[in-house]
Amino acid sequence: MNKPSNIAEQSVADFYDALAEDYDLMTDFAGRFVRERPYFHMLIDKHNVRTALDAGCGTGFHSLLLSQLGVTVTAVDASQKMVKRLQQHSDEMELKVKALVATFEDLPDVVTENFNMILCMGNSLAHTLTEQKMLAVLRNFRDLLKQDGILLFQNLNYDRILSQQEHIQSRKVTTSKTFVRSYEYRERRILFNVQTLENSTAVTSGKLQTIPLRPWLREELAGLLEKAGFEKVHFYGSITLQDFKPEGSKDLVILAQNGL
Template sequence: MPENGKFETYGKVKSASDFYDELSEDYMDMIEFSSKVESESEIFKTIVSEYKITRCLDAGCGVGLHSIILSKLGVEVLGIDISASMIEKARELAQRFGVSAEFEVLDFSLIKEKYKEKFELVLCIGNTLPHLINEKDLLIALRNFYNALVPNGILIAQILNYDKIMENEERIVNVRETPERIFVRFYDFEPTIVGSPSLKVFEIRKDFLKFNVLIVDKTKNYSHKLITTRIKPIKSEDLCRKLRMVGFKEIEIFGDFLKREFKANESKNIVVFARKT
């Protein structure tokens, strides 16, 4: 704890790649990796069967959780991520689980140059898309996902429900405690003034959030570190609109991977199934 007895509101803002490079060693514990390999396998088994998936691009794969799940189900998987440390960890875990998923450090803007009409499934989950804080970069990524799919291929994208988060200004994303550590994921809202305050013609918008991960080590007298990056929240209507802009026509929105109804004021997640026709 700092001498004044208070935590910083947020730390130095890092790029997405630096943020996840620093988080990579703690990421498995933070997301309960091992238990999720088991708990989410049945969900993805259903998806693989329903959409006849043989090849998948796992975009923003992190430490490879879903790449490993899909590989265990017999799918040929390529996992890509902007964080070299995450990719290194994903390769280690794939070897540990005895699967043959491939992993590559690759920016989403470069997908088009390497992969065209190759995959039946593009998976972009784990709240990856909000890290593309420039709208042009987001559209390029979505268009490249579209181009990477074979005809009738499916994009499954998941983000947190920012309709609800922004409306209620919800700061706490998740709190997890293990025998050794405490992980707190939370937001700082960043107001942006648009217009001219001096002329009293302006509005205050909240276009960006600071995403923070506070890690407290209980074995070291509760020492802590705070890692911060910037994200751009995406609401459900905006995500669907952008998917239509890049060519997707059959778009379904749900509250989870089991295709339960999406409720803007209740659902934890936004899960979109978008087919390339």
């Protein structure tokens, strides 16, 4: 596929193309399999998930984990370089994942089957900046779910982040590089910065990447999910399905069922 034509989606693709090489180091690719496997195992069993769409798959952690657990997975992402990393992983791990370069907005044109589950993890939906676009994306997701299929998505908890005006989101030090993720607050937007520093004793060199995010609040998403035709919407504070606490939870994890 060609790069997205829309400027906002184009900048998302460019941002993640530039981050693709470091993304697994920054997010502890191998450790996530260990930490998250039991919860996905439980979800898949509980909801009898055989097919899944991983929307905003990035370098493919969830696609690969689900594939290991016996689910047939289609993965989509706007960034060609992130999708390429997924393909490298799936080759190395000898797992079969159908991977496509596409945007959430373009899904009806590129995906024709319906799924038991759609995942949109790792704060991917914070890149969808307006209510109109979010509603269109959620409707696309709903249309691609089988009857009673489930949507699972995980954003950061912006109810907490906005109230605390958190500046440094995280600092990750690895043997070769240090990654500092930080926020700058703007009206209705947060500028998300990723600073990558080389851990060299001789020089401090690095790069800084910035992209605007929409800090979606739980109530805003609840209203849009209902409008898009989802029912039985549950809010959790983590992928371990702990209760959501607006002031305390790190994440906002939503499990919603296709009500149509």
